[in-house]
Amino acid sequence: MTVTDGHSSDSDILGRSDVNDVDAILEICAANTDVDEVEHLVADNSDAMFTWNYEKGERPKLEKLYEKAKTSQWNAEVDLDWSIDVDPYEAFSIMGELGPETGWTTEPDSPIYGWGDKEMREFSYESFSWRLSQFLHGEQGALLCTAKIVETVPFYDAKLYASTQVMDEARHVEVFAKYLDTKLENSYPVNAHLRLLLDDIINDSRWDMTYLGMQIMVEGLALAAFGSMHKNTEEPLLKNLLRYVMSDEARHVAFGVLSLQEYYQELSQPEIRERQEFAYEAAVRMRDRFLQQEVWDRLGVDVRQMMGLLLSHQPEENVFQQLLFSKIVPNCKKLGLLDAGDGWLRTKFTEMGIIEYEDWVTTDDEYGAFDEVQRDRDAG
Secondary structure, three states: OOOOOOOOOHHHHHOOOOOOOHHHHHHHHHOOOOOOOOOOOOOOOOOOOOOOOOOOOOOHHHHHHHHHHHHOOOOHHHHOOOOOOOOOOOOOOOHHHHOOOOOOOOOOOOOOOOOOHHHHHHHHHHHHHHHHHHHHHHHHHHHHHHHHHHHHOOOHHHHHHHHHHHHHHHHHHHHHHHHHHHHHOOOOOOOHHHHHHHHHHHHOOOHHHHHHHHHHHHHHHHHHHHHHHHHOOOOHHHHHHHHHHHHHHHHHHHHHHHHHHHHHOOOOHHHHHHHHHHHHHHHHHHHHHOOOHHHHHHOOOOHHHHHHHHHHOOHHHOHHHHHOOOOHHHHHHHOOOOOOOOOHHHHHHHHOOOHHHOOOOOHHHHHHHHOHHHHHHHOO
């Protein structure tokens, strides 16, 4: 398929001509030298928008979402049992996601060739800590972005719903920080690829780009990642924490779909093209993030060699990496981004090995199935 619809090249979008350029991926990590900083400033170029139209319910689906959010709030201190003892080495095993045929330890040219149970156990613990740390940092990004949406979105119903998400995100930051501090006693700084993406989302002045970057891309991937971890853990505190967080996240992603679907019908082809490119850039940066360079470095593994191994495998071999995009692809399709123009984004998602999820259920149609808070209340 030839794509000529005026789209920028990978060099223009990603800063590299080869999406799997190991040196370019690691160069971004190397530039992240201030990992011990406590404060990080990003220019926010948006204007705050008042609306004097207080007519509630002009967008019925958003009003329904707002009503659901009001009744689905939960208290992290009361509704989770923090007295549960957690063995950080047993709480989560990455092998449940990877399966027995990863090739990481069996290929002679692998930097972890010959690793046994002891080494994999340590890797699983570090990977678990790293992942929860990135969840934590991403949730703070969502906290800032949703506060920005309250300011910038022109729709009254959207402002009301976004205000509930600010509270949700504050709660998510709280629970992941507490779990890392009291149960794992281990953490990682924000991944350079994630921080770069969050910076770009906050820096953009357009309200719909905040939605696209955070509600559709970052939150969509988080929802899939939470689901995978929930499936592969039997640790009761973590499992219940993830149930509740996923209930919130499903509403958040649905909020993005419902808000953008109407707005994107009004945009010109060049404007849609720009949003396709941003969605692609965000997808690649999140894929690069989940290569977890910091974990390999902490374990003393040759990071460059490990990146080469991970990126050399065919996309369809890494089922976990694929599943991370199972919420993003169908939502992009519903927004009209996948096939707009000459289908440039479809081609890019095909190259990434994630197009198979295009017909999975969209989050605005399934968020009610995630209402774990109400289920627990009904159970008494």
